[in-house]
Amino acid sequence: MxxxxxxxxxxxxxxxxxxxxxxxxxxxxxxxxxxxxxxxxxxxxxxxxxxxxxxxDLIVLAGYMRLVKQPLLDAYPDKIINVHPSSLPVDLSLREKRRFIGEDAVYDAIKEGQTRTCSSVIMVDSLEDHGEILTQGPNLLVWNEFLYGTVSQREEWFREYADVHQTLQKVRSDFPALTTALKMISQGEIALGSKKRYYDEWRRVYVNGEPMPYSGLKVRLP
The missing domain is CATH 4.10.280 (MYOD Basic-Helix-Loop-Helix Domain, subunit B)
Known part of the structure; x- marks a missing residue:
């Protein structure tokens, strides 16, 4: 079928x-x-x-690239997840409270000097890349040697490298993070708390009854 x-x-x-x-x-x-x-x-x-x-039981976004609106959110509450190519570190000075959101997350992280990136499986709500983090995939190191050279050369190469890095990240980090999250969800091993525990903004994630940190369950390569 x-x-x-x-x-x-x-x-x-x-x-x-x-x-x-x-x-x-x-x-x-x-x-x-x-x-x-x-x-x-x-x-x-x-x-x-x-x-x-x-x-x-679950809606998984793949390359959706737009905010989910009502009435979809109310029709499927806490049943929509997405994979975002960032660890989504917190910065309370920002209105969004998270860094490296949006479609240029990998480029922005590398441009800022981050030495590694990873992908996060998140709950979907009405804000951009805002929901609770369920899992994070393995880290992918930034190939700094590629970014050496003059200032003008680095500017020219940043975008090209970021695109290649993100493509590799889909395999190395997206896939492990998403497949782990899907397996846990299907087996009833993951749950969301009812109160906002992290920065008064995000609910706590539980795996097999154990509370996870803000960054969710870290998936590591065997």
Whole structure:
């Protein structure tokens, strides 16, 4: 039996959020289209639930690259996860409270001088790369030798190297973090607390009843 697929083009439905920056009218229109887009996703998911006569236990985002909106969040509370290519360190001076969020997370981390990166499996909420961290994959060291040279040479090479680094990170860190999280979820080994314990912002994650640190369960290579 094959896997059922449905294609709903988010860019076609909503347009680009980047094009809306600085324009309140364009932003409002984009937000309205985003809600309509999420409503359509919920309708499709519920239609498939009726066909299979069973609810979806989990939604895994893969290359989604947009914020999840209502009513999708309310329809599947604490049932949506995502993989983000950063350890998401906390910086309380930032409005978002986390560093290295967004689509340029790997580039930003390397540009700032981080010597290693890893990927995090996180719960999805209404904010950008904001949910609780369930697992983190193995670290991938930054190849500093590639970034030597003059200032102009480094600027030219940073983006190229960051893209290559992130591609390798998908294999070395994304995959172990996600497969570990999926296995634990399927076996009922992972749970979320009810109160915000970390920085008054995030709930505690439990694995087999044991509390995890802010960074969740660290997956290490055998």
């Amino acid at each position: 094959g896997v059922t697929t449905e294609v709903i083009d988010g860019y076609k439905k909503c347009g680009s959020w980047k094009a809306c920056k600085g324009d309140s009218k364009l932003k409002a229109a984009y937000e309205r289209r985003s809600i309509e887009y999420n409503e359509e996703i919920v309708e499709e998911l519920q239609r498939h639930e009726e066909i299979q006569q069973a609810p979806f």
